[in-house]
Amino acid sequence: MTRLIFFLCLLATATQAQKLAITTPTCEYQHNPLGLDAPTPRFSWVLTTTRRNVLQTGYELVVSRDAGFRDVIWKTGRVKSDQSVLVSYRGPALTAGEKYHWRVRVWDNGGNASAWSTTQSFEMGLLQPGDWTAAWIEPDLPGDAVNKPAPMMRREFTLGKPVATARLYITAHGLYEAHINGQRVGDAYLTPGWTSYNKRLQYQVYDVTPLLKTGVNATGVLLGDGWYRGNLAWADTKNIYGSTLGLLYELRVTYTDGTRQVITSDKQWKSNTGPIVRAGIYYGEAYDARLEKTGWTQTGYTDAGWQGVKVAEGGKDNLVATCGPPVRKHETFRAQKILHTPKGETVVDFGQNLVGWITLKVSGKAGDRITIRHAEVLDREGNFYTDNLRAAQAEVVYTLKGGGQEVYEPRFSFFGFRYIKVEGYPGTLTTENISATALYSDMPSTGSFSTSHPLINQLQHNIRWGQNGNFVDVPTDCPQRDERLGWTGDAQVFARTAAFNRQVAGFFNKWMHDVAADQQADGRIPFVIPNVLGPNDAASTGWADVVTIIPWTMYQAYGDTTFLRQQYPSMKAWVDYMERNSQHDLWNTGFHFGDWLFYRPFDDNDGTSAVTDKYLIAQCFRANSVQLMINAATILGRQDDAQAYSSQLKKIKDAFLREYATPSGRLVSGTQTAYVLALQFDMLPENLRAQAADRLVANVRQYGNHLTTGFLGTPYLCHVLSQTGHTDVAYDLLLQETYPSWLYPVKMGATTIWERWDGQRPDGTFQTPGMNSFNHYAYGAIGDWMYRRITGIRNAAPGYKHITIAPEPGGNVQQAAAELVTPHGIVSSAWKKAGAAFTLDVTIPANTTAEVVLPGAAGKKVIETRTALEQTGFAQKTAGSDITVTLGSGTYHFQYE
Numbered sequence: 073m074t075r076l077i078f079f080l081c082l083l084a085t086a087t088q089a090q091k092l093a094i095t096t097p098t099c100e101y102q103h104n105p106l107g108l109d110a111p112t113p114r115f116s117w118v119l120t121t122t123r124r125n126v127l128q129t130g131y132e133l134v135v136s137r138d139a140g141f142r143d144v145i146w147k148t149g150r151v152k153s154d155q156s157v158l159v160s161y162r163g164p165a166l167t168a169g170e171k172y173h174w175r176v177r178v179w180d181n182g183g184n185a186s187a188w189s190t191t192q193s194f195e196m197g198l199l200q201p202g203d204w205t206a207a208w209i210e211p212d213l214p215g216d217a218v219n220k221p222a223p224m225m226r227r228e229f230t231l232g233k234p235v236a237t238a239r240l241y242i243t244a245h246g247l248y249e250a251h252i253n254g255q256r257v258g259d260a261y262l263t264p265g266w267t268s269y270n271k272r273l274q275y276q277v278y279d280v281t282p283l284l285k286t287g288v289n290a291t292g293v294l295l296g297d298g299w300y301r302g303n304l305a306w307a308d309t310k311n312i313y314g315s316t317l318g319l320l321y322e323l324r325v326t327y328t329d330g331t332r333q334v335i336t337s338d339k340q341w342k343s344n345t346g347p348i349v350r351a352g353i354y355y356g357e358a359y360d361a362r363l364e365k366t367g368w369t370q371t372g373y374t375d376a377g378w379q380g381v382k383v384a385e386g387g388k389d390n391l392v393a394t395c396g397p398p399v400r401k402h403e404t405f406r407a408q409k410i411l412h413t414p415k416g417e418t419v420v421d422f423g424q425n426l427v428g429w430i431t432l433k434v435s436g437k438a439g440d441r442i443t444i445r446h447a448e449v450l451d452r453e454g455n456f457y458t459d460n461l462r463a464a465q466a467e468v469v470y471t472l473k474g475g476g477q478e479v480y481e482p483r484f485s486f487f488g489f490r491y492i493k494v495e496g497y498p499g500t501l502t503t504e505n506i507s508a509t510a511l512y513s514d515m516p517s518t519g520s521f522s523t524s525h526p527l528i529n530q531l532q533h534n535i536r537w538g539q540n541g542n543f544v545d546v547p548t549d550c551p552q553r554d555e556r557l558g559w560t561g562d563a564q565v566f567a568r569t570a571a572f573n574r575q576v577a578g579f580f581n582k583w584m585h586d587v588a589a590d591q592q593a594d595g596r597i598p599f600v601i602p603n604v605l606g607p608n609d610a611a612s613t614g615w616a617d618v619v620t621i622i623p624w625t626m627y628q629a630y631g632d633t634t635f636l637r638q639q640y641p642s643m644k645a646w647v648d649y650m651e652r653n654s655q656h657d658l659w660n661t662g663f664h665f666g667d668w669l670f671y672r673p674f675d676d677n678d679g680t681s682a683v684t685d686k687y688l689i690a691q692c693f694r695a696n697s698v699q700l701m702i703n704a705a706t707i708l709g710r711q712d713d714a715q716a717y718s719s720q721l722k723k724i725k726d727a728f729l730r731e732y733a734t735p736s737g738r739l740v741s742g743t744q745t746a747y748v749l750a751l752q753f754d755m756l757p758e759n760l761r762a763q764a765a766d767r768l769v770a771n772v773r774q775y776g777n778h779l780t781t782g783f784l785g786t787p788y789l790c791h792v793l794s795q796t797g798h799t800d801v802a803y804d805l806l807l808q809e810t811y812p813s814w815l816y817p818v819k820m821g822a823t824t825i826w827e828r829w830d831g832q833r834p835d836g837t838f839q840t841p842g843m844n845s846f847n848h849y850a851y852g853a854i855g856d857w858m859y860r861r862i863t864g865i866r867n868a869a870p871g872y873k874h875i876t877i878a879p880e881p882g883g884n885v886q887q888a889a890a891e892l893v894t895p896h897g898i899v900s901s902a903w904k905k906a907g908a909a910f911t912l913d914v915t916i917p918a919n920t921t922a923e924v925v926l927p928g929a930a931g932k933k934v935i936e937t938r939t940a941l942e943q944t945g946f947a948q949k950t951a952g953s954d955i956t957v958t959l960g961s962g963t964y965h966f967q968y969e
């Protein structure tokens with residue numbers, strides 16, 4: 073009997089799993105978003121079922137004003153379509169501030185219908201400057217200035233009736249932290265985030281319904297200098313966007329009887345300063361708990377001694393909704409060890425180089441002062457090392473108020489650190505008294521990658537942590553020294569890898585808007601975005617090309633043509649700038665960073681430095697940008713542009729050959745980077761490709777299987793080797809453990825990716841402190857090759873509508889597995905070698921198809937689950953030693969020996 077019940081349960085579960093269902097419905101990449109400003113939001117969903125070969129044949133989508141779908145404003149009816157990603161709303165214009173509900177159901181090629189998805193919602197933001205009723209207000213505090221105490225602003229207000237819903241629309245000049253009735257609003261940090269403020273300032277929307285009550289309420293907002301007026305870049309540059317902090321606050325309340333009330337930033341607010349004595353991105357935070365204003369965000373607080381506020385002119389034309397994920401708290405790290413260094417310092421080790429801040433617990437006397445400094449590494453003697461932070465003080469100074477346990481964490485700064493040095497802690501510091509919290513943009517994790525090789529796994533870990541720490545609202549070069557800027561080159565180099573590890577569509581959508589906003593009138597792209605280095609930047613090859621590379625990368629990863637459409641004018645302006653500044657089709661003028669941080673030994677008497685001609689690099693990147701322009705023009709149906717750029721591209725490639733290659737294909741720079749770029753960007757005619765690849769391989773061998781590439785060559789090095797049939801050489805490079813290599817820092821104990829191949833030398837000494845970050849994601853770009861080649865997961869059509877899984881086992885790696893959450897669902901690939909036996913498990917999501925390459929399977933007896941391959945009916949072809957099968961959705965297990 074129990075066996076029968078068990079069997080029936082099993083059957084029921086299996087039938088359930090076979091059922092066609094809809095999971096993870098999203099709107100503009102988000103779950104139930106608040107504050108959208110896209111006039112025609114896009115809906116996506118994932119089909120799930122365990123049945124094989126499932127394709128969507130139709131969908132029906134409904135949008136309604138109410139959750140019961142009685143007040144429907146748009147319904148598609150049953151649409152014959154296989155589109156399940158980014159389906160655009162096409163109903164009547166949506167109203168600012170209104171909430172809408174939607175659901176979808178689908179049909180598949182097996183004649184099955186899904187149930188309706190669960191009811192989803194989206195809410196529009198304030199769409200025009202005129203939608204706001206609030207005015208900008210500024211604290212009226214004599215002496216208020218950058219690096220001075222952080223202003224606080226408060227007011228009370230009365231809500232006459234029970235509240236049904238309430239939304240807070242808020243932004244600031246500077247950073248803000250809002251409270252209502254003693255509770256923090258939301259769980260986002262470093263808001264409103266960093267954008268090119270003068271042109272684009274994000275506001276956030278919070279559901280604050282639960283924080284309000286009928287009767288008198290209080291609200292308070294803290295402001296910080298942040299990126300707005302704090303120190304940024306070098307030479308004591310500050311007040312970049314303005315010298316006065318300000319607040320724009322609009323609380324929209326709907327009562328249960330349907331009437332509405334709006335509370336705004338206006339003259340009724342008061343201002344003062346409090347415990348934050350100083351806060352700055354590079355500086356850190358100084359907090360004097362004795363100056364706390366207890367209860368200041370609650371009713372009943374007496375603010376008689378507070379100053380008023382000034383209603384300011386601040387415009388609203390630059391206000392934009394928030395389209396990227398907010399910065400939130402993530403992992404918490406316990407203190408692993410408390411060390412006493414040879415110099416006598418008390419140092420806490422958190423075991424991971426992370427970006428965020430510490431939380432401190434302490435008891436002591438009023439006036440006791442604790443100073444905490446942050447560092448990424450210890451020097452070879454084991455002492456605390458901060459020279460590489462340059463002018464960033466990166467400190468926390470906490471002054472106790474006394475009278476019991478105090479808990480503190482900073483809020484208007486962030487730190488890149490693994491270690492902290494603690495001075496002045498009253499009593500004994502234990503690992504229980506201090507922890508570290510990682511903060512980064514809240515991008516869902518989409519990728520996982522692991523192998524049987526522990527050092528590669530650590531490399532993958534380091535790549536992910538490089539991404540976490542440098543995706544704090546803006547893609548930064550590094551998170552710790554007096555820099556932390558949106559360096560364009562670094563971002564384009566890493567974007568492909570980033571899109572494997574996490575969902576980065578919203579993150580890059582936000583930032584690419586700033587790239588376009590800060591583009592110069594003549595088409596040049598500043599070195600850093602938001603541009604805080606001034607208007608006179610040149611436009612460096614490989615950096616400015618961010619403008620074509622990232623939109624294309626995002627289009628590939630997410631199938632989102634909006635990236636191309638939105639950025640098209642910006643891409644075109646850059647490509648046309650290069651054309652105007654080229655002579656005889658050669659882009660060979662101006663300043664370029666070149667193959668930044670390429671291999672360059674100190675005492676280079678016989679010339680082994682891998683210097684690549686900067687203009688050769690420029691010509692290759694120009695060709696790539698023009699190619700991406702052609703691709704974008706073709707996709708957007710701009711045939712004239714596609715044609716014009718195609719003839720331009722031909723001239724660029726001809727000029728490249730004339731200027732930089734001999735007739736036999738030898739390049740003027742005999743470096744890995746030169747051959748890699750020439751091959752990757754298709755600069756050589758077919759008949760010169762094999763010899764170029766041979767020269768590249770010879771070069772790698774000549775350096776004893778070491779790479780010599782810098783920022784621009786590194787991302788493509790292993791790809792080019794694989795594309796030209798040299799995956800074995802790519803593995804030799806990947807598995808190399810001595811400098812320069814990816815695993816050298818891993819062997820040295822790195823927990824993130826380093827800026828330089830030799831940030832710390834084998835003898836424990838450091839590279840020059842002037843530029844030596846231990847958390848710089850650029851070289852982590854190898855991650856893209858690991859996913860695409862080791863486990864072989866590649867998109868064969870944008871958004872993974874069609875997938876290639878072509879694993880390339882090699883080296884001494886015995887097994888590898890990766891999973892990727894694509895817009896269509898989870899793709900996975902896992903292979904294992906055991907003696908002569910080889911197994912490959914793959915998952916292909918519903919509504920997609922795939923080509924799966926079975927490496928070395930030709931001539932072998934291949935079994936899929938329990939069926940011989942010949943009997944499966946899968947379309948298949950053999951090329952060389954591999955068999956390629958064409959598969960529909962489902963999970964498959966192949967084995968052969």
Ligand code: BGC
Nearest residue numbers: 549550555559561562665668
């Ligand atoms: C940054 C880089 C950046 C470079 C420009 C450095 O200071 O940290 O990562 O791309 O300057 O070459």
